[in-house]
Amino acid sequence: SAVISQKPSRDICQRGTSLTIQCQVDSQVTMMFWYRQQPGQSLTLIATANQGSEATYESGFVIDKFPISRPNLTFSTLTVSNMSPEDSSIYLCSVRQGTLDQPQHFGDGTRLSIL
């Protein structure tokens, strides 16, 4: 499966600031996704990152708060804007190859704490 690298692996930020998380894959992938995992909780899909076009956001997530870029088939960024303590979570990138038969694979996530 593809090797997925996320940067940074963790960060502590001040409220009101923004942080951009990078997701790099070692091979071209069809689909890339961003998830949030709040402490002790399950994963919630934020958006699907679409190459060359605007991301598709899930209910409860908006572009102004979580702008996403995907300039090519191996790279995506998620920005968490105007952060508050409620944004303290693990943010995970996942990828999926080609056909429906291929499972999603995840990076190790970015652990974000907001003071």
Added chain:
Amino acid sequence: GESVGLHLPTLSVQEGDNSIINCAYSNSASDYFIWYKQESGKGPQFIIDIRSNMDKRQGQRVTVLLNKTVKHLSLQIAATQPGDSAVYFCAEGDGSNYKLTFGKGTLLTVNP
């Protein structure tokens, strides 16, 4: 909306025993199901998946069973080892999109 849930939030087993982790789903349109293992400090790791045209699928030491009648999914781990200790998530998806809906997770603890 519809969601995936788990019967047991925690499961403790002895090393060498078999483990069974259960998951209930409510979206009848779901036709793809997947199990992940998440160790502390890491992202979810793919274990095994199954499509709705099957009721059983086996991997290395793991078996997934799907009962569409009662909308139930289970993961069986044979000869559980300490390295199997982790949180296990089930997730569902449907054929029209590639999005996954995750269940709450079960913490499996293997006692030596």
